[in-house]
Amino acid sequence: MFDSLSDKLGAIFDGLQKRGALKEADVTAALREVRVALLEADVALPVVKDLMGRVKARAVGAEVLRSVTPGQQVIKIVHDELKETLGSDGQGLNIHRAPPVPILMVGLQGSGKTTTSAKIAKRLTERDKQKVLMASLDTRRPAAMEQLKTLGEQNQIATLPIVEGQTAADIAKRALQAAKLQGFDVVILDTAGRMAIDEDLMAEVEQVRRIADPAETLLVADSLTGQDAVTTAKTFDERVGITGVVLTRMDGDGRGGAALSMRAVTGKPIKLVGVGEKADALEDFHPERIAGRILGMGDIVSLVEKA
Amino acid sequence: GRSAANLGGGITGIFTKAKLDDDTLEELEDLLISADLGPAVAARVTEKLAKERYDKEVSPDEVRAVLAEQVAQILDGVAAPLDVERGHRPHVILMVGVNGTGKTTTIGKLASKFRAEGKSVMLAAGDTFRAAAVEQLAVWGERVGCPVVTTKLEGDAAGLAYDALVRAEAEGIDVLMIDTAGRLQNKAALMDELSKVIRVVTKKLGQAPHDTLLVLDATTGQNAVQQIDVFKDQAGVTGLVMTKLDGSARGGVLVAAAEKFDLPVHFVGVGEGVDDLQPFDPQAFAKALVDAV
Ligand SMILES: Nc1nc2c(ncn2[C@@H]2O[C@H](COP(=O)(O)OP(=O)(O)OP(=O)(O)O)[C@@H](O)[C@H]2O)c(=O)[nH]1
Ligand SMILES: Nc1nc2c(ncn2[C@@H]2O[C@H](COP(=O)(O)OP(=O)(O)OP(=O)(O)O)[C@@H](O)[C@H]2O)c(=O)[nH]1
Ligand SMILES: [Mg+2]
Ligand SMILES: [Mg+2]
Numbered sequence: 001m002f003d004s005l006s007d008k009l010g011a012i013f014d015g016l017q018k019r020g021a022l023k024e025a026d027v028t029a030a031l032r033e034v035r036v037a038l039l040e041a042d043v044a045l046p047v048v049k050d051l052m053g054r055v056k057a058r059a060v061g062a063e064v065l066r067s068v069t070p071g072q073q074v075i076k077i078v079h080d081e082l083k084e085t086l087g088s089d090g091q092g093l094n095i096h097r098a099p100p101v102p103i104l105m106v107g108l109q110g111s112g113k114t115t116t117s118a119k120i121a122k123r124l125t126e127r128d129k130q131k132v133l134m135a136s137l138d139t140r141r142p143a144a145m146e147q148l149k150t151l152g153e154q155n156q157i158a159t160l161p162i163v164e165g166q167t168a169a170d171i172a173k174r175a176l177q178a179a180k181l182q183g184f185d186v187v188i189l190d191t192a193g194r195m196a197i198d199e200d201l202m203a204e205v206e207q208v209r210r211i212a213d214p215a216e217t218l219l220v221a222d223s224l225t226g227q228d229a230v231t232t233a234k235t236f237d238e239r240v241g242i243t244g245v246v247l248t249r250m251d252g253d254g255r256g257g258a259a260l261s262m263r264a265v266t267g268k269p270i271k272l273v274g275v276g277e278k279a280d281a282l283e284d285f286h287p288e289r290i291a292g293r294i295l296g297m298g299d300i301v302s303l304v305e306k307a
Numbered sequence: 308g309r310s311a312a313n314l315g316g317g318i319t320g321i322f323t324k325a326k327l328d329d330d331t332l333e334e335l336e337d338l339l340i341s342a343d344l345g346p347a348v349a350a351r352v353t354e355k356l357a358k359e360r361y362d363k364e365v366s367p368d369e370v371r372a373v374l375a376e377q378v379a380q381i382l383d384g385v386a387a388p389l390d391v392e393r394g395h396r397p398h399v400i401l402m403v404g405v406n407g408t409g410k411t412t413t414i415g416k417l418a419s420k421f422r423a424e425g426k427s428v429m430l431a432a433g434d435t436f437r438a439a440a441v442e443q444l445a446v447w448g449e450r451v452g453c454p455v456v457t458t459k460l461e462g463d464a465a466g467l468a469y470d471a472l473v474r475a476e477a478e479g480i481d482v483l484m485i486d487t488a489g490r491l492q493n494k495a496a497l498m499d500e501l502s503k504v505i506r507v508v509t510k511k512l513g514q515a516p517h518d519t520l521l522v523l524d525a526t527t528g529q530n531a532v533q534q535i536d537v538f539k540d541q542a543g544v545t546g547l548v549m550t551k552l553d554g555s556a557r558g559g560v561l562v563a564a565a566e567k568f569d570l571p572v573h574f575v576g577v578g579e580g581v582d583d584l585q586p587f588d589p590q591a592f593a594k595a596l597v598d599a600v
Binding site: 040111114140144149151154197222235249251252258277 | 337340341342343345346347405406407408409415436437438439440442443445446447450489491492493494524525526527528529530531533551553554555556560579
């Protein structure tokens, strides 16, 4: 792995230019490096192929071949296309509806749903002055309900009282009812983690979705996810109809290719990113930053200016 | 990305022609990439296949078998059982890894396995940070029937580990497993905290922890290589466990890891239940990676 794709491509093109004029084949060779970089960054293969098709169409043009900095030009084109695919800057949560507004959290095991539920609740409470209720529909993981309850206590967010023996659907109904009766603005439904190919559990969350009719159904996904991002995003979107993605663990040193994959596969926006374990470690999404990370370059702005 | 089903189907789909040519090889490489082997390893495996079979008539079944064989060969050297009968009492196992990979759950599963083998087991709830992490391990302790040493939330993980060692020694426990909070490998302060836990254990018992297991999530992509690198260096990881192989991810990054690090892989997790833990089997793993269902 290399740290700067820009440096690497720059070196390749420098070498080529010393030998004379650039040819289309040279650009094609460089694009292979870009392809590897994207794959190393865990961008899903079908997404890489699609993206590279678009990049290639632009990169073999005269604009690049005649440029004095062809390496930078190629990188700029890749960066632009990445940004385009990643969508626009953070779109807020859609809670413009008659209260109580349900938000449904779904995703694989351990992706960060419970933690993110508390983060979102805290943000809505403190920043948007909403009265938020959280409910755990996780009847499976040991102490999952206690986890949400503890997070509620730590952050002064109300949680639905725990009743043993209820199904996820029962709890969803009880949460909606309680939220209505007690005048909550938003009710966050945290669900158990599930594999996209687990038929029983996917059916369970479909049922919960029908009951809750959420304003937001957020797929909570780990930014360290590899090629499986496609299956996960696609299946959850098809089965429960997600409205957006929250990417967690962006405080890690992963390249974040999953962001691109999920956005490209579902067409749904990345709404928020998790950047830590604490309840305030939640940020808006900036496609620019992710594009830079995927390409392995910190300061994309200066690079683009150089180009 | 693609599940094993897609991968296998893909191989079948590629073979409209019977000769292994460049196009076919490129597609095979792509299929391996889809299983998270990473572009470099996928290229090497495909190259090897090309060397042996280029321009020869091959059936899809044959390609699948040869590919699986190659992957299994890479993994063969790292498959190793976890031996907890090396004369230590307690035999101390430390569980480490990034957030949410399955450390606590794997401890529960291992505890059950050791109990079934007639060993006495004690668990130490060393995740004093995450909400209800202690309660989670306590439920596993109850399920499996073994004591759990706890401290209060925000307590000191190293102190807790020490208390657990004292208790396990006094009670003549066979296996003590210490849970730790999930931590990303790029967080220096959290990695230092882990080193402190290890120092305390080593100071108290000498050659311990006897095993430090890094738990990897099969859905993780190429970052897993980085995780192994840093945890090996800073926490002295002695072995790996890969969880969540019951999903659609194939965990191909393990192949990259096997090439790069000389670390044994002990177990794979295939579900959330107490029995959903299997010894790592390179043949089965490789077959699932390249096979149709
Ligand atoms: N570093 C970091 N850790 C996070 C982030 N979000 C969640 N976590 C951690 O990831 C782990 C799993 O988080 P949970 O919220 O329990 O995940 P979950 O999806 O509810 O898990 P299940 O309910 O078991 O499916 C915990 O250790 C969290 O502290 C994040 O943005 N950054
Ligand atoms: N499907 C499946 N789920 C698993 C497996 N192993 C663990 N899990 C689930 O993954 C989630 C996280 O597991 P934990 O054991 O809490 O993970 P952890 O590493 O202790 O998490 P932190 O302590 O928060 O860092 C839980 O929902 C587990 O039930 C597995 O092999 N397959
Ligand atoms: Mg949860
Ligand atoms: Mg844990």
